[in-house]
Amino acid sequence: MRITGILEMRKHLHPESSRIEWSGELQQYNMxxxxxxxxxxxxxxxxxxxxxxxxxxxxxxxxxxSTDVKRLILDKMLKIWxxxxxxNKLDLTRFHGEWAQRWVKRxxxxxxxxxxxxxxxTSDEEQASASPSARAQRALWISRxxxxxxxxxxxxxxxxxxxxxxxxxxxxxxKLTNSSWELSNYVMYLVVKCKAMVSKxxxxxxxxxxxxxMWPVILDRPVDRSEFVENxxxxxxxxxxxxxxxxxxxxxxxxxxxxxxxxxxxVWVEMICYMAHNCGVAFHAKQLCAGGELVTHVKMLLMxxxxxx
Numbered sequence: 001m002r003i004t005g006i007l008e009m010r011k012h013l014h015p016e017s018s019r020i021e022w023s024g025e026l027q028q029y030n031m032x033x034x035x036x037x038x039x040x041x042x043x044x045x046x047x048x049x050x051x052x053x054x055x056x057x058x059x060x061x062x063x064x065x066s067t068d069v070k071r072l073i074l075d076k077m078l079k080i081w082x083x084x085x086x087x088n089k090l091d092l093t094r095f096h097g098e099w100a101q102r103w104v105k106r107x108x109x110x111x112x113x114x115x116x117x118x119x120x121x122t123s124d125e126e127q128a129s130a131s132p133s134a135r136a137q138r139a140l141w142i143s144r145x146x147x148x149x150x151x152x153x154x155x156x157x158x159x160x161x162x163x164x165x166x167x168x169x170x171x172x173x174x175k176l177t178n179s180s181w182e183l184s185n186y187v188m189y190l191v192v193k194c195k196a197m198v199s200k201x202x203x204x205x206x207x208x209x210x211x212x213x214m215w216p217v218i219l220d221r222p223v224d225r226s227e228f229v230e231n232x233x234x235x236x237x238x239x240x241x242x243x244x245x246x247x248x249x250x251x252x253x254x255x256x257x258x259x260x261x262x263x264x265x266x267v268w269v270e271m272i273c274y275m276a277h278n279c280g281v282a283f284h285a286k287q288l289c290a291g292g293e294l295v296t297h298v299k300m301l302l303m304x305x306x307x308x309x
Contacts, residue, residue: 022292026069028060028185029192031155032162032228035213039223063182065294068175072183073298076269081305090307092277095153097145099270103263104140108133132254136263139250142243145267150274151202152240154191155209157267158184159232159244160251164260166229167252176261183268187275190295196279212241272298277307 080099083106084090089098108131130138140146143156161184165177190196192206213232223231233245254260276298287293303309 023062024065025062026065026182026186026294027062027189027193028182029189030060030162030185031158031188031210031213032225033060035210036223036225036228060185066179066182069179069182072176072179072265073269073272074301076266077273077301077305081307087308092274092302092307095150095271095274096147097140097143097153097267097270100140100145100263100267103266104133104136107259107262108136132256132259135250135254136259139247139263142250143247144243149202150271151191151198151206152209154187154271155206156240156244156247157264157271158188159213159241160248161264161268162225163229163233163245163248164251164264166226167248168257168260173258173261176258176265180261180265180268183265183272186294187268187271190275190293194283196275196283196295209240212239273302273307277302277309 076099080102081090083102091098143153143160145153148156161180165181168177191198195203198206232241251260251264272295276295279295279299284296284299287296
């Protein structure tokens with residue numbers, strides 16, 4: 001009777017309805033959607049709002065976490081875990097695109113090693129005769145995924161995903177395509193809106209990169225996503241935006257659409273695992289108090305699979 005009374009008291013003190021539970025949604029932030037939305041609202045107004053610290057809701061709507069996204073994340077994690085010969089191979093303290101590089105070696109294991117390595121001086125003839133694995137390796141090399149900062153890599157691969165999405169009309173790998181795009185938007189949401197793992201310098205750099213994306217857009221009439229990307233590709237760029245365009249160009253030369261999107265999805269799964277591992281206890285606690293985020297669930301999976309912590 002006493003135990004029953006305590007349970008009843010607990011129920012009144014902490015009613016089940018007062019607990020905030022995870023919505024099961026992936027918040028989304030898409031750079032191109034945001035630029036188009038800002039253009040429609042008036043670019044100067046959007047810029048002033050950012051300068052004075054007035055935030056706006058993301059123009060890209062949240063999506064339910066699909067079974068495909070869950071399966072993709074778990075499948076990639078299990079493959080990395082199963083094929084790692086040492087704890088160092090599971091290290092997530094530094095992001096350097098290790099999973100993507102391992103994917104290329106595993107996916108194209110039947111190919112003979114390329115007779116040359118891509119460098120800035122690789123001839124047009126050598127590039128034209130490149131094997132699929134060499135093209136994938138070149139895309140990773142152009143993106144500087146091994147030594148570029150994490151936030152800059154997120155920005156590059158976010159644009160790469162959008163450009164490839166617009167250019168790839170075959171939809172051969174629709175599940176991978178959709179899952180990659182949703183993860184891309186989710187990681188961008190964590191970086192841009194939650195400021196996860198973003199330093200003051202990187203925040204300024206991200207704002208500059210965003211202005212680069214906005215600049216090529218024709219400002220005197222509305223544009224849709226396809227036209228936006230077309231304008232983006234037709235302008236000359238340097239820095240990370242130019243890299244994103246070059247990476248996309250190389251990936252689109254891969255004959256297998258499924259392979260292209262498998263590689264892109266591998267990059268995003270490693271990124272979300274890297275964030276889950278490195279965001280810190282305070283970040284995860286804050287997210288749990290608000291109902292939770294997918295990134296915290298990924299953190300738990302890393303612990304269950306005994307990735308080094």
